[in-house]
Amino acid sequence: MSASDVSSMPDSSQASTFEVRNLKKHFAGLKAVDGVSFSVRTGEILGLIGPNGSGKTTLVNVVTGLLPATEGSILLDGEDLTRRPAHDRARKGLARTFQTVRLFGQMTVLENVEAAVVSTGHRRRHAASQAMEVLADLGLADQAHRLAREIPFGHQRKLEIARALAMRPKFVFLDEPAAGLNEQESDELDDLLRRIPGQYSVGLVVIEHDMRLMMNLCPRLHVLNYGKTIAEGTPDEVRSNHEVVTAYLGSRA
Amino acid sequence: MSSKKSIREALLDHSTLLVLMGAVTIVGVVVQLVGTPLLKNIYTSFCISLMMVLGLQMFMGNSGILSWTHIGFVGVGAYVSGILSMQPMMKQLGVPNMYPFLVSLHAPIGVAILAGGLVAALLAALISYPLMRLSDAAGVITLFATLIVFHVVMTQWDNVTNGPRTFFGLQEYTTLWVALIAALATMVLAWFFRDSALGLRIRASRDDRYAARAVGIDVVRVRYLTFVLSALVMGLAGGIWAHFITSFSPKAFYIAEMFTLISMLVIGGAGSITGAVTGAVVVTIVREALRQVEAAINNAHVLPFEVFGLTELVLAVFMVAVLIWRPVGVIGAQEARLVRLKATSGGGRPAEADKEV
Ligand SMILES: Nc1ncnc2c1ncn2[C@@H]1O[C@H](COP(=O)(O)OP(=O)(O)OP(=O)(O)O)[C@@H](O)[C@H]1O
Ligand SMILES: [Mg+2]
Numbered sequence: 175m176s177a178s179d180v181s182s183m184p185d186s187s188q189a190s191t192f193e194v195r196n197l198k199k200h201f202a203g204l205k206a207v208d209g210v211s212f213s214v215r216t217g218e219i220l221g222l223i224g225p226n227g228s229g230k231t232t233l234v235n236v237v238t239g240l241l242p243a244t245e246g247s248i249l250l251d252g253e254d255l256t257r258r259p260a261h262d263r264a265r266k267g268l269a270r271t272f273q274t275v276r277l278f279g280q281m282t283v284l285e286n287v288e289a290a291v292v293s294t295g296h297r298r299r300h301a302a303s304q305a306m307e308v309l310a311d312l313g314l315a316d317q318a319h320r321l322a323r324e325i326p327f328g329h330q331r332k333l334e335i336a337r338a339l340a341m342r343p344k345f346v347f348l349d350e351p352a353a354g355l356n357e358q359e360s361d362e363l364d365d366l367l368r369r370i371p372g373q374y375s376v377g378l379v380v381i382e383h384d385m386r387l388m389m390n391l392c393p394r395l396h397v398l399n400y401g402k403t404i405a406e407g408t409p410d411e412v413r414s415n416h417e418v419v420t421a422y423l424g425s426r427a
Numbered sequence: 428m429s430s431k432k433s434i435r436e437a438l439l440d441h442s443t444l445l446v447l448m449g450a451v452t453i454v455g456v457v458v459q460l461v462g463t464p465l466l467k468n469i470y471t472s473f474c475i476s477l478m479m480v481l482g483l484q485m486f487m488g489n490s491g492i493l494s495w496t497h498i499g500f501v502g503v504g505a506y507v508s509g510i511l512s513m514q515p516m517m518k519q520l521g522v523p524n525m526y527p528f529l530v531s532l533h534a535p536i537g538v539a540i541l542a543g544g545l546v547a548a549l550l551a552a553l554i555s556y557p558l559m560r561l562s563d564a565a566g567v568i569t570l571f572a573t574l575i576v577f578h579v580v581m582t583q584w585d586n587v588t589n590g591p592r593t594f595f596g597l598q599e600y601t602t603l604w605v606a607l608i609a610a611l612a613t614m615v616l617a618w619f620f621r622d623s624a625l626g627l628r629i630r631a632s633r634d635d636r637y638a639a640r641a642v643g644i645d646v647v648r649v650r651y652l653t654f655v656l657s658a659l660v661m662g663l664a665g666g667i668w669a670h671f672i673t674s675f676s677p678k679a680f681y682i683a684e685m686f687t688l689i690s691m692l693v694i695g696g697a698g699s700i701t702g703a704v705t706g707a708v709v710v711t712i713v714r715e716a717l718r719q720v721e722a723a724i725n726n727a728h729v730l731p732f733e734v735f736g737l738t739e740l741v742l743a744v745f746m747v748a749v750l751i752w753r754p755v756g757v758i759g760a761q762e763a764r765l766v767r768l769k770a771t772s773g774g775g776r777p778a779e780a781d782k783e784v
Contacts, residue, residue, distance in 0.1 A: 238641055264643035272641075278634035280698060280761075281627075289631040293643035298624040321761065341642055 189216045190251050190267070190344045192377060197246035199229070199236045199401075206232040208401035209246070216344055217371045219378045221392030223385075223412075225421055229401040230381045231273050234347045238270045239263045250344065265294050267344030271334040271351060273381075279323035283314060283333055286322050287340045294341045305340055311373075312336045312366065328359040332366075339370070345377045346370070352384050360387065367391055389413070397421070443762050444618045447704050448611050451477070455607045467603055473711045474606035475668045480691045480707045481610075481617040481700065482660030486653050487689075488697035489626060491633035492562065495685050496570045499577030500547040500658040502680030504665025506581070506588055508543035509597050512536045512670065517596040522589040529587065536600045540666030547662025551655045559650040562636065574685065581677035588677065595674030601667050609667050613660060618700050620656070629653045683739065687714070690746045696756025701763040706756065713745065714738050 193213035199206050207229045214220045222230050235241040237248055239260030248256045248263075255263050278286045287305035292298055309315045312332050317325050322333060331351055338346050351367070352360045364387055371378055382388050388395065389409040397405040397418050405415040412418055438445070451474075458470040483497050510518070510525075511534040518530045534542065558569050582591040620626045632639040632646040639646055669675060687710065695706020717738045724734045749756060 240637055240640065259645070260640040261643050261645045264641055270641050272638065276635045276638035276641075278631045278638065280634050281630055285627060285630070289627040289639075289644070290642040292624040292627055293631075293639075295643075298627075301624070301627075337642060 190377070191215050191249075192251075192268070192345045193249045194233075194237060195247045195249070197233065197236060197248065198244045199232050199241060200244045205401045207236060207398075210398065210401070210403055211246075212396050212403075212406070214345065214377045214379060216375050216377045218394070219367065219371055219380060219392050221388045221395040222379055222381045222398065223383075223388060223395055224398035224404075228398040228421075230398055231349055232401075233398070234270055234349055234379075234381070237263075237347065238268055261293070264341060264343075267342075268347070269338035269341045269343035269345070269376075270347040271331075271338055271349055273349040273353065275327070275330045275334055277322040277330055277333060277337075279321065281322055282319050283309065283322055283325060283329075284318040286333060287337050290337045290340045296342075308336045308340045312339075328355055331355060331359075331363075335366070335370075339374055339376070342374075343376055345379065347379045347381075349381045350383065351380065352382055352387060360384065363387075364391060441618070443701060444614065447701065448614055451610065451614075451704070452607065455603060459603055469711070469715055471601065471603045471606045471671060472668075473707065474603070474610040475601070475664060475671060476688070476691065476711060477610045477704065477707045478606075478613045478664040478667065479661060479688055480703045481613045482657050482664055483688055483692055484697060484700065484703040485617050485620055485660065486657035487692060488699070488703065489621065489629045489633060490650050490653055492570070492650070493567045493689070494570045494654075495567070495682075495689075496573040496577070497657070497661050498680045498685040498688065499574050500551060500661035501665035501668065501684075502577060502581055502677065503547040503550055504540070504543035504662030505669035505675060505680070506543075506594065506665075507546045507662070508536075508539040508666030509594060509669050510587070511539035511542055512598065512600075513596055521594065521596040522587075524585045524589075526586045536598065536670060540663060540670070543666035543669075544659045544663035547665065548655050548659035551658030552651075555654045555658075556647070556651050559647045559654060574681070578677055578681050581680065591677060593674050593676045597670055597673040599670065599673050601671035606667065606671065609664070613664075614700060614704070616660070617703070621700065625649060625652055686739070687742065690742045693746050693756060694749050696758035698755065699758055699762045702756045702758035705758050709757070710742065713741065717741055 191213055192215075195211050197210045198208055210229075210233060212220065222233070224230055232241065236243050239255075239258060239262070243256055246256070247254055250266055250268065253266070255266060255268075258266070278289060281289065284302065284305055287309060288301040291301040291304050296304065306315060306318065309318055312335065314329060314332060314336060317329060322330065325333070331354070335346075335348070335351065348367070352363055355363060367378060367380065368391065370376060380388070380392060393408065395406065395409055395412045396403065397412055397415070399417070399421040404417045404421060405412050455470060455474070458466055462470065479497075479501060483494065486492070486497070487494050510529055511532055513521070513533075515530050515533060518525055554573070558566070558573065561569055581588050584590070588594060621630070628639070628644045628649045631642070632644055632649055636646055691706035691710040692703055693706070694709055695704065696702025721734050721737045724730060
């Protein structure tokens with residue numbers, strides 16, 4: 175176990191596809207997500223952007239099962255997960271981080287990751303070494319025995335990512351991973367996100383307001399406004415899209 | 428890094444447990460050698476309380492759900508083990524209305540105590556699944572209501588429990604050694620449970636339900652399994668207690684007793700074994716001291732009225748004080764560590780404790 179390096183971690187190296195079709199989430203009258211479709215494959219990075227309140231977080235909550243979908247379907251390699259409970263989707267390979275960091279605060283950094291390892295069907299016996307590998311890879315090994323709530327905020331953000339990766343997921347949804355980070359931490363994150371898809375054979379869906387970071391990081395962007403897709407394509411295509419420009423100027427200028 | 432731990436490392440990892448066990452054992456040996464009968468009694472009942480607190484800690488401390496029900500499982504263990512261990516003759520005498528098939532049942536004491544634990548666990552398995560869906564206030568209220576149901580059944584089921592009257596005639600089987608060994612075994616169980624696959628998952632669900640689900644934890648299921656396991660411990664403790672006290676009635680398994688257990692856990696710190704043990708020690712000492720004070724005041728006739736309930740009052744105030752000044756308990760959620768593992772210092776911005784998902 176100890177000899178295996180991080181790059182050989184995923185069980186199956188064949189590519190997977192994650193897809194949502196016509197996904198809707200309505201809160202009473204409010205259409206937070208209103209008919210969104212996209213797909214992403216392992217190894218890819220998809221950027222999800224949009225003004226505040228456009229439905230990005232809600233989309234992730236629905237996809238990962240923390241909120242039930244109003245309509246539409248969520249498919250992983252063709253398997254319909256729309257009605258599956260959240261923990262089931264996690265075990266099938268959908269991992270996430272939260273916009274406001276959600277760690278297991280009273281547990282150590284190592285235990286946070288171990289909990290994710292054992293929850294996705296791996297043996298307790300191997301959990302510590304598997305967890306340490308990911309922690310070491312993300313530069314958190316020296317924090318392993320500290321309480322999660324006591325480490326610096328930048329490390330907490332990274333720990334959330336480590337915890338997600340330790341699940342050996344197929345797709346990871348990152349909800350504003352750079353929020354609250356300083357410039358140096360943000361650059362480190364950029365490097366990390368670039369290597370994750372190849373190294374861990376996962377697809378990333380990244381939500382971020384930092385446009386400089388997003389335009390460089392994501393080959394493909396998906397833009398939401400009022401729960402609807404208003405554009406998708408390469409950063410250049412999106413940047414020159416008229417509706418996108420209006421949406422951002424209209425609500426954030 | 429190696430995945431096989433050296434013996435030295437293992438000892439370090441579990442040094443807190445070893446020290447706690449050693450301390451409890453040494454006190455026991457001293458009490459047995461030089462203690463008065465009263466002191467031996469106090470120590471024995473401390474060990475039994477310790478077993479109950481640890482059983483409660485396994486669920487409450489790790490799941491974060493306040494359970495008032497647990498003392499009910501102690502009652503189940505007490506009655507079941509008593510019914511099994513007593514001679515049929517004694518049962519006819521003590522519980523005149525007992526069902527004939529129960530009168531004829533008979534088992535050695537050890538088997539009877541085990542059966543008491545198993546029946547408690549089985550009962551927990553049958554009733555608790557729907558309860559485990561509830562969190563926070565709803566969870567506390569339903570678990571409290573469940574205790575009331577237990578109590579009503581115990582006081583009304585004449586043919587089994589002798590109703591509200593005393594159930595008596597058990598053999599005194601639980602010596603200081605039996606209680607000590609039971610307490611030590613429970614310490615080991617609770618300690619390793621905390622760090623088991625289930626223990627990690629239930630603690631994760633305590634710290635953040637949403638994040639727990641997002642990493643693949645079936646929160647209801649891990650709560651359920653933990654609840655059943657801790658009911659098993661409570662049931663076993665009930666049997667051991669019953670064969671120490673030898674006669675009891677349903678009020679031994681109700682709010683006042685549960686309050687004492689909860690106060691032990693809350694004062695010491697529900698999140699750790701160290702906390703549970705500390706709380707049991709502190710509350711036992713305070714309780715015994717107050718009993719003496721109460722008796723002394725009443726015997727001296729210095730007050731124009733009987734003093735009673737001093738213990739509960741002081742414990743309640745003590746608990747409120749702890750909750751205000753140190754909500755995690757005296758020890759806190761972490762196990763006390765004798766050997767500090769690489770603790771790199773350095774503060775930082777704390778994560779916002781935002782409730783929004
Ligand atoms: N649980 C909920 N109940 C009711 N309305 C909600 C709920 N969650 C989100 N909303 C609403 O849905 C809309 C979309 O919110 P969401 O948080 O998904 O936006 P977002 O794109 O993530 O925004 P931000 O960039 O600010 O994080 C908002 O109008 C929000 O107020
Ligand atoms: Mg959001």
